[in-house]
Amino acid sequence: MKMIKKIFATGLALSLALSALPSSASALKNGYEFKLGMGAKNGGIELGRLDSSTLVLYGYKDGSRDNISKDVTYTVEDESVAVLRECLGDCMVVERVGPGKTEIKANVGASSPSFIVTVPEMEAEIYPSDLTLRPNVKEEFYLIGSYPYSSLEEEVTGQATWTSSNPSVAAVEMKNNRPVITGKKEGKATVKAKWGNHTYETTVMVTGTPYTGPVKVNTSRDVIDNLHTEEFYAQAEDKNIKEETKKEVEKEESKANADKKAEVKDKPTDAKKEVVAPKELKKKEEELKELIASNKALADQISQNEKTKKELEQKVDQKESDYEQTIEEQIQKEKEKNEKYQSTLKAQEEEIGVLKKALQAFNDMIESILSWIKG
Known part of the structure; x- marks a missing residue:
């Protein structure tokens, strides 16, 4: 009787051990499953900092798994948000088109798997900002x-409608879609x-003496890459004018001084106070002062551009720092998931070891019972 109770207790312990074993996520026996690449989030894909991402479609049959990504057709609900194309390997590529959400579905029957692609709206800035002209x-x-x-930029200048709050101070005119x-x-x-x-805004301050040099507008992309080097051509022109004018003024001053000395020498002492510079010399001096003021305004404007x-x-x-941080966070999450999986696997292995020992004890007991019955 004691032996029968021991057998019952061992069987009950084995049953409890089996029921306590945690169920792990096993592969599908039959069905379909998407595996999503970079940008995967909440069972879908978010394309903001990424232009595209990959996906693989697996088919399961009787526990075996096959890559059927290129063996089926797909339906993209809204191709103004994202489109689908084949990649070089055994996968498909989801490419970003415009902001919004769309569903991508694999056409494999009633149980067709699907996921959502989300493309956030772009943020924009006006360049140059807070300009002085x-x-x-x-x-x-x-x-x-x-x-x-994302550190990648896209020019959308021509897609916007541009206006000025005070056209009498700063007027807006569209040329070459800019x-x-x-x-x-x-x-x-x-x-x-x-x-x-x-709607995006920036301030334009108009100040200083009117510019009278050659009128040019820099329309190259260098304005964006190097930020504004506005009026470098004007600075060069003014510098040349200043040098030429300075030489003429020095020449006139030298000649005037020579004439002044000769005139003073021939006149009484009281007449020295009546000697004045020629009118032409005064005009050149005024022009030089105006050029110096103009050059100072240009220097202030260049300083503002450097600040911008x-x-x-x-x-x-x-933006680059935020992008790197996001990647590091994703890598850390994957590491934590892997560590959790390893921990679960180790616990399962330990429980399997316990079960093996219990099963061995159960077999030993069965053999003992058989021996006892035969004896």
Whole structure:
């Protein structure tokens, strides 16, 4: 009787041990499953900092798994958000098109698997920002868009509607699908760019003496890459004019001084006070003063542009830092998932060892019972 109770207790312990064993996520016996690449989030894909991502479709039958990514057709609900194409390997590529959400479905029957692709809206900035202009100076503006956590930029200048709050101070004119701002008179104006559902603003301050040099507008992409080197051509022109005028003034002054000395020498002492510079010399001096003032205004404007350039570089560095941090966070999450899996696997192995020992004890007991019955 004691032996039968012992057998029952051992069997009950084995049953409890089996029921306590945690169930692990096993592969599907039959069905389909998507494996999503970079940008995977909450069972879907988010394409903001990424232009594209990959996906693999697996088919399960009787426990075996096959890559059937290129063996089926797909339906993309809204191709204005994302499109699907084949990659070089055994996978498909999801490419970003525009902001919004769309569903991508594998056409494999009633149980067709699907997932959602999300593309966030772009953020934009006007360049240059908070600009200072002289009257008659023309400046081209740009609207640069970027996705959150992305250092990549896209020019969307021509997609926006540009206006000025005070056209009599700073007028806006579209040339080659880009806005050209012209300083009209001293004052302050707000330049606005309406793009989609958003409006972006920057301040234009017009001050200083009117610019009279050659009128040019820099329309190259270097304005964005190097940020604004506005009126370098004007600075060079003014520098040449200044040097030539200075030489003429020095020449006139030398001649006037020689004439003055000769005239003073021939006149009484009281007549020295009546000697004055020639009218032409005065005119040249006034022109030189105006050029010096103009050059100072240019120097102030260049300083402002350098400041704006540094601000842009800092923003780019910040975006790159945010992107790297996001990647590191994803890697850390994958490490934590792997560690958790390893821990679960180790616990299962230990429980299997316990079960093996219990089963061995159960077998030993059965043998003992058989021996006892035979005896």
